Amino acid sequence: MNPQSCVNIQKEWDIVGARQLGRDIARKIGFGTVDQARIATAISELARNIYLYAETGQICFEVIDNIDHRGITMVAIDNGPGIDDVSKVMEDGYSTSGGLGAGLPGVKRLMDEFDLQSEAGKGTRIKAVKWVR
Amino acid sequence: MNPQSCVNIQKEWDIVGARQLGRDIARKIGFGTVDQARIATAISELARNIYLYAETGQICFEVIDNIDHRGITMVAIDNGPGIDDVSKVMEDGYSTSGGLGAGLPGVKRLMDEFDLQSEAGKGTRIKAVKWVR
Amino acid sequence: MGDMIKVDAANYKDLMKHYIETQDEQSLYGVEQVSKEFIKNNILPEEIVNLHIQALAELYPNMLEDFQHSMDFLLEAMIAYGMAHQEYQTLREKQNELKSEISVAASMQKTLLGTTKPTIEGLDIGVISVPAHQMNGDYHHFVKGKDGSLGIAVADVIGKGIPAALCMSMIKYSMDSYPEESMTPKAILKNLNRVVERNVDPSMFITMFYAQYLPAENLLQYSSAGHEPGFYYNAATDSFTEIESKGLVLGVSPATEYNQYELKVNQGDMVILLTDGVTECRDGERFIESEEILDVIKQYSHLPSQEMVTQVYKHFEKLQEFELRDDFTLLILKREV
Amino acid sequence: MGDMIKVDAANYKDLMKHYIETQDEQSLYGVEQVSKEFIKNNILPEEIVNLHIQALAELYPNMLEDFQHSMDFLLEAMIAYGMAHQEYQTLREKQNELKSEISVAASMQKTLLGTTKPTIEGLDIGVISVPAHQMNGDYHHFVKGKDGSLGIAVADVIGKGIPAALCMSMIKYSMDSYPEESMTPKAILKNLNRVVERNVDPSMFITMFYAQYLPAENLLQYSSAGHEPGFYYNAATDSFTEIESKGLVLGVSPATEYNQYELKVNQGDMVILLTDGVTECRDGERFIESEEILDVIKQYSHLPSQEMVTQVYKHFEKLQEFELRDDFTLLILKREV
Numbered sequence: 001m002n003p004q005s006c007v008n009i010q011k012e013w014d015i016v017g018a019r020q021l022g023r024d025i026a027r028k029i030g031f032g033t034v035d036q037a038r039i040a041t042a043i044s045e046l047a048r049n050i051y052l053y054a055e056t057g058q059i060c061f062e063v064i065d066n067i068d069h070r071g072i073t074m075v076a077i078d079n080g081p082g083i084d085d086v087s088k089v090m091e092d093g094y095s096t097s098g099g100l101g102a103g104l105p106g107v108k109r110l111m112d113e114f115d116l117q118s119e120a121g122k123g124t125r126i127k128a129v130k131w132v133r
Numbered sequence: 134m135n136p137q138s139c140v141n142i143q144k145e146w147d148i149v150g151a152r153q154l155g156r157d158i159a160r161k162i163g164f165g166t167v168d169q170a171r172i173a174t175a176i177s178e179l180a181r182n183i184y185l186y187a188e189t190g191q192i193c194f195e196v197i198d199n200i201d202h203r204g205i206t207m208v209a210i211d212n213g214p215g216i217d218d219v220s221k222v223m224e225d226g227y228s229t230s231g232g233l234g235a236g237l238p239g240v241k242r243l244m245d246e247f248d249l250q251s252e253a254g255k256g257t258r259i260k261a262v263k264w265v266r
Numbered sequence: 267m268g269d270m271i272k273v274d275a276a277n278y279k280d281l282m283k284h285y286i287e288t289q290d291e292q293s294l295y296g297v298e299q300v301s302k303e304f305i306k307n308n309i310l311p312e313e314i315v316n317l318h319i320q321a322l323a324e325l326y327p328n329m330l331e332d333f334q335h336s337m338d339f340l341l342e343a344m345i346a347y348g349m350a351h352q353e354y355q356t357l358r359e360k361q362n363e364l365k366s367e368i369s370v371a372a373s374m375q376k377t378l379l380g381t382t383k384p385t386i387e388g389l390d391i392g393v394i395s396v397p398a399h400q401m402n403g404d405y406h407h408f409v410k411g412k413d414g415s416l417g418i419a420v421a422d423v424i425g426k427g428i429p430a431a432l433c434m435s436m437i438k439y440s441m442d443s444y445p446e447e448s449m450t451p452k453a454i455l456k457n458l459n460r461v462v463e464r465n466v467d468p469s470m471f472i473t474m475f476y477a478q479y480l481p482a483e484n485l486l487q488y489s490s491a492g493h494e495p496g497f498y499y500n501a502a503t504d505s506f507t508e509i510e511s512k513g514l515v516l517g518v519s520p521a522t523e524y525n526q527y528e529l530k531v532n533q534g535d536m537v538i539l540l541t542d543g544v545t546e547c548r549d550g551e552r553f554i555e556s557e558e559i560l561d562v563i564k565q566y567s568h569l570p571s572q573e574m575v576t577q578v579y580k581h582f583e584k585l586q587e588f589e590l591r592d593d594f595t596l597l598i599l600k601r602e603v
Numbered sequence: 604m605g606d607m608i609k610v611d612a613a614n615y616k617d618l619m620k621h622y623i624e625t626q627d628e629q630s631l632y633g634v635e636q637v638s639k640e641f642i643k644n645n646i647l648p649e650e651i652v653n654l655h656i657q658a659l660a661e662l663y664p665n666m667l668e669d670f671q672h673s674m675d676f677l678l679e680a681m682i683a684y685g686m687a688h689q690e691y692q693t694l695r696e697k698q699n700e701l702k703s704e705i706s707v708a709a710s711m712q713k714t715l716l717g718t719t720k721p722t723i724e725g726l727d728i729g730v731i732s733v734p735a736h737q738m739n740g741d742y743h744h745f746v747k748g749k750d751g752s753l754g755i756a757v758a759d760v761i762g763k764g765i766p767a768a769l770c771m772s773m774i775k776y777s778m779d780s781y782p783e784e785s786m787t788p789k790a791i792l793k794n795l796n797r798v799v800e801r802n803v804d805p806s807m808f809i810t811m812f813y814a815q816y817l818p819a820e821n822l823l824q825y826s827s828a829g830h831e832p833g834f835y836y837n838a839a840t841d842s843f844t845e846i847e848s849k850g851l852v853l854g855v856s857p858a859t860e861y862n863q864y865e866l867k868v869n870q871g872d873m874v875i876l877l878t879d880g881v882t883e884c885r886d887g888e889r890f891i892e893s894e895e896i897l898d899v900i901k902q903y904s905h906l907p908s909q910e911m912v913t914q915v916y917k918h919f920e921k922l923q924e925f926e927l928r929d930d931f932t933l934l935i936l937k938r939e940v
């Protein structure tokens with residue numbers, strides 16, 4: 001039984017809520033302090049993207065708990081303008097946060113798995129997973 | 134009256150002595166904690182170069198105390214093999230410490246002024262100055 | 267800017283105080299944003315630690331001496347990270363310089379290698395060439411002879427980036443210097459092979475398909491230097507066959523001779539030339555089969571050639587999730603009915 | 604490697620303990636070395652802070668809760684630096700890739716633009732061309748006509764790096780494609796001007812000096828497209844004069860026509876062609892005067908031309924502390940006595 005928990009992102013305050021929920025889940029399933037902070041940072045990046053560029057969206061968390069590995073999945077979905085040139089936003093230093101190592105490439109590095117689907121005019125769906133080591 | 138104080142560099146322990154002397158001088162003339170640590174790091178780099186690549190050498194410190202500015206000068210002199218290609222060692226990532234931002238370009242960044250003279254077979258003289266802000 | 271940093275520093279202290287009292291997420295989100303500002307303003311890691319020490323000292327004037335010392339120690343450890351961070355700033359600037367140089371070179375290459383699609387009575391020509399990165403390592407070129415013939419070159423450099431681009435400009439200017447007519451495909455390849463062999467790094471090879479279409483006889487003469495084979499569509503039998511042609515890639519051996527082949531092109535027939543960027547498209551982990559390419563081509567074969575190649579490209583662009591792994595060049599000649 | 608990190612981590616704790624007790628410089632030197640190891644192993648700043656927290660917790664099991672929280676807060680602030688640091692690692696790899704690409708391109712350029720110094724009875728030719736950086740934006744070329752004449756081009760691209768190199772390869776192949784004889788300097792420049800104007804980015808210009816030496820008549824015919832003027836040494840009067848020649852740089856206006864000049868070359872006379880990398884040498888902050896160049900040339904004028912240009916280059920290389928600011932090309936023709 002892995003119930004999904006979601007946070008709607010509409011105002012900046014919601015980013016804090018998403019971080020809090022994600023961090024709590026991460027702590028409960030056994031991530032250390034540093035990884036908790038990294039997961040919170042990844043949530044920040046995804047949630048800020050929704051807050052800044054899409055009308056509405058949400059971030060959902062799911063615990064993965066198999067015999068051989070445990071981890072957290074986060075899925076960020078919005079129905080914003082979508083991403084025109086995916087290979088470009090995945091380039092380092094492309095996003096507004098250029099030079100900070102942040103943006104989507106940053107999320108990809110903070111997490112263990114990363115997947116992005118986007119359609120112009122329809123929205124974006126990003127899924128990222130991190131495993132407990 | 135600005136007496137010069139010098140430390141001979143022959144064994145690794147001397148690097149510590151040079152740092153200690155440089156830091157003490159820096160503290161006395163009013164550098165903050167962060168700058169003290171940076172000055173000590175610059176001394177480390179210069180002293181390690183002597184220790185690793187030259188037979189003998191020394192590092193000398195001098196206090197600069199004018200009406201309009203105060204600072205510390207350090208001069209590292211050795212009679213080692215000298216530097217073949219100066220523009221190359223001043224390139225980032227060239228030295229053995231590649232990727233650490235260290236080496237001579239690191240010293241140049243840590244300090245405010247930097248000057249290098251080297252003659253193949255005769256040795257190297259590096260002078261660096263940092264001002265109290 | 268100096269003032270902004272002071273504001274951020276004060277902010278840091280307030281956020282920290284709040285966090286010590288409540289351990290709330292909001293303060294941590296706050297410090298994340300403040301840190302980003304610091305990085306933007308080139309504040310180094312050791313300065314953050316120092317800020318932390320100062321804030322602690324203000325909040326706890328009697329802060330245990332041991333903790334104070336431990337913090338000084340941590341500050342020292344951060345200096346090395348500060349140095350690495352500064353090297354990074356420099357590297358970033360250099361990178362941007364190189365990037366803009368390459369983008370100038372790429373647009374220059376586009377002008378340099380530009381070719382005009384000629385108009386030939388009774389022949390419908392479509393061509394598309396899209397680079398995977400900035401510089402195109404594929405090349406195609408049309409030469410219209412005074413005798414009415416049409417020369418068509420399609421080439422691919424094995425090798426990429428700037429060296430490949432330099433290489434292609436060599437090919438282009440060599441070809442431009444040939445006397446307009448009189449040269450057969452096999453003679454052109456033989457000649458180019460010598461140029462490449464003489465001038466180019468041994469690690470770099472070029473494959474080329476050279477065809478000459480003679481409208482008066484509806485004949486296609488062609489030779490290949492190790493190039494990806496094209497396809498011939500026979501309208502009468504409604505079937506595709508591979509255009510067989512053997513030949514060594516350019517630049518391997520100075521004395522290479524090339525075979526020449528010919529093909530009769532009837533009404534409604536099509537000749538499809540391409541580079542391996544088309545045939546080696548991938549769908550996930552799987553390479554597509556050449557049948558799939560032909561199916562897609564057939565699907566659009568009722569369209570004019572230029573629209574055909576565009577639609578086929580769009581199909582495979584999407585299949586590969588908009589990320590080309592290799593330069594993509596597709597050229598279709600259709601003899602009109 | 605994982606074990607090494609554990610060793611370093613234990614080391615960190617011991618060093619810290621020692622520092623808290625004694626505040627000695629040795630521990631601080633120690634932590635500097637440990638930090639460098641951490642950076643080499645891609646340990647991020649936040650992991651150092653975490654290490655620090657853990658070491659503190661072990662040394663002071665009853666560590667004040669407030670301090671614990673403050674350290675958690677600091678750790679959070681370091682995450683942003685960790686991210687920046689990782690971007691840096693990626694950037695570094697890309698940079699290395701680009702660098703090796705450019706060095707391949709540079710060696711290719713050298714092969715591509717190579718020209719052979721011809722042997723002409725009664726004429727002693729010396730030439731040297733040294734790039735300031737990897738890619739040479741200067742260009743020189745010899746063409747020996749069937750009629751015994753010698754064509755000499757000296758050019759300089761305004762612009763640098765990769766685009767300039769692409770540009771030069773264009774010039775080279777355009778010139779290669781001209782019919783060997785029959786073209787006068789002014790016709791060649793007129794022609795090249797059109798090629799450059801048509802093909803090259805408007806921000807890029809090329810200056811060129813084109814000369815044709817007719818050994819039978821001992822005559823030098825030449826035209827210049829905005830190129831740095833050369834010098835003529837008159838043996839009879841033992842004096843140098845500037846080789847005057849007016850003309851617009853290549854690529855500005857499509858319809859440019861060039862003037863053509865001529866010069867009688869007597870026994871012992873010299874013609875000195877160069878790029879602005881020679882005349883704009885600097886001694887510290889000061890540009891050298893052309894008299895200085897001529898003095899140095901004169902000083903070595905008893906030597907064969909090739910040794911002359913080499914010695915002159917060495918002279919100015921040293922004067923500039925072995926750091927060329929611009930590509931340096933010097934060509935000397937001496938009519939033998």
Ligand SMILES: [Mn+2]
Pocket residue numbers: 403404422423424425593
């Ligand atoms: Mn290719």
Ligand SMILES: [Mn+2]
Pocket residue numbers: 422541542543592593
């Ligand atoms: Mn290819």
Ligand SMILES: [Mn+2]
Pocket residue numbers: 740741759760761762930
């Ligand atoms: Mn130039």
Ligand SMILES: [Mn+2]
Pocket residue numbers: 759878879880929930
């Ligand atoms: Mn120049």
